[in-house]
Amino acid sequence: MNHQTAETQDAVLGRAAAGDSAAFEEIVRAHQSMVFSVACHFLRDPGRAEEIAQEAFLRLYQNLDRIESQAHLVQWLRKVTWRCAIDELRRAGHGKETALDDAPDPVAPDPPGDLLLTDRLHKLVASLPPRARMMVILRYQEDLDLAEIAKTMDVPLNTVKSGLSRALGVLRQKLNRVLGDAEYETA
Amino acid sequence: MKQLDDELRNALKRREPPPGFAQRVMARVEQLAEERERTAAKPERAPSSGWNLWSPWSWFGRKVSVSFGAVAAMAAVVLLAVGIAFWQQHRIEQERREGEAARAQLIEALRVTSAKLNHVRTKVRSVTGDGSLIRTPGGHRTSSEPFFDGGDEVALPAA
Numbered sequence: 571m572n573h574q575t576a577e578t579q580d581a582v583l584g585r586a587a588a589g590d591s592a593a594f595e596e597i598v599r600a601h602q603s604m605v606f607s608v609a610c611h612f613l614r615d616p617g618r619a620e621e622i623a624q625e626a627f628l629r630l631y632q633n634l635d636r637i638e639s640q641a642h643l644v645q646w647l648r649k650v651t652w653r654c655a656i657d658e659l660r661r662a663g664h665g666k667e668t669a670l671d672d673a674p675d676p677v678a679p680d681p682p683g684d685l686l687l688t689d690r691l692h693k694l695v696a697s698l699p700p701r702a703r704m705m706v707i708l709r710y711q712e713d714l715d716l717a718e719i720a721k722t723m724d725v726p727l728n729t730v731k732s733g734l735s736r737a738l739g740v741l742r743q744k745l746n747r748v749l750g751d752a753e754y755e756t757a
Numbered sequence: 758m759k760q761l762d763d764e765l766r767n768a769l770k771r772r773e774p775p776p777g778f779a780q781r782v783m784a785r786v787e788q789l790a791e792e793r794e795r796t797a798a799k800p801e802r803a804p805s806s807g808w809n810l811w812s813p814w815s816w817f818g819r820k821v822s823v824s825f826g827a828v829a830a831m832a833a834v835v836l837l838a839v840g841i842a843f844w845q846q847h848r849i850e851q852e853r854r855e856g857e858a859a860r861a862q863l864i865e866a867l868r869v870t871s872a873k874l875n876h877v878r879t880k881v882r883s884v885t886g887d888g889s890l891i892r893t894p895g896g897h898r899t900s901s902e903p904f905f906d907g908g909d910e911v912a913l914p915a916a
Contacts (some may be wrong), residue, residue, distance in 0.1 A: 606774035
């Protein structure tokens with residue numbers, strides 16, 4: 571994002587905060603894929619993910635006057651999406667934190683192959699406990715560094731470091747177990 | 758050797774929401790805005806003439822709204838306190854009156870007893886002449902023995 575774009579987006583934010591619904595719709599369109607994807611990868615349910623994404627944008631509409639800048643807006647949306655998603659998980663009764671090692675393997679293993687790898691990874695990520703799952707999503711979908719993840723999830727930096735490291739270890743181990751001979755490493 | 762990081766980035770790519778997502782969000786936003794406007798446009802209550810208990814009070818510059826329940830509870834507490842004070846006062850007054858009556862009765866009883874005793878002494882003196890002791894052979898005192906050595910009347914407490 572260059573300086574000019576950021577300035578334009580801040581202007582759109584200002585208009586939306588002043589009550590311009592077209593400007594708000596522009597904001598929704600600009601960030602809908604980010605918000606929807608975080609919720610969808612976390613919940614693995616597009617219907618519930620859309621509900622969460624709509625809720626996040628409604629909360630944004632109600633708090634537009636608190637948003638200071640474009641960067642603040644993006645970070646605020648990620649944080650609210652995480653909170654809405656974890657609340658949804660708790661409401662549905664699946665929000666209990668389980669140990670990473672106790673996370674179940676995906677059921678009915680498919681034959682290995684590159685075409686199935688993405689689906690396999692989705693299932694493996696979905697099998698992680700909620701906090702570890704969100705750390706992985708924010709790291710690899712949103713390309714956030716550890717400090718940004720900690721800020722978004724309101725947890726200490728060391729928690730993110732250890733949580734992400736363990737989550738990746740478990741993912742690598744399970745992926746190797748499922749795919750057999752392939753060796754996966756993280757950078 | 759494959760990199761898990763790359764595979765995860767590929768698997769967790771952003772995806773677009775279902776078509777019409779933005780319109781659905783905007784519909785809900787408009788609904789919310791209408792609700793806000795309705796709430797904001799609600800007419801304020803007309804100021805009442807006289808003192809209205811249920812309208813917000815202004816205490817030290819702050820608006821304080823008082824509910825019916827709170828007023829009823831306060832009234833009940835005040836009535837209870839006044840009732841207890843009256844009952845306590847009545848009980849103290851009654852005890853004082855009973856005490857005075859008992860005192861008067863005691864004084865009256867003493868007066869009657871004194872009069873009787875004096876009468877008996879007078880009688881005894883008239884029988885013995887000098888008021889000397891009459892003793893039985895066993896040494897017991899008889900009814901003619903004077904009750905008061907000095908022979909004076911019993912001094913009664915002031916009524």
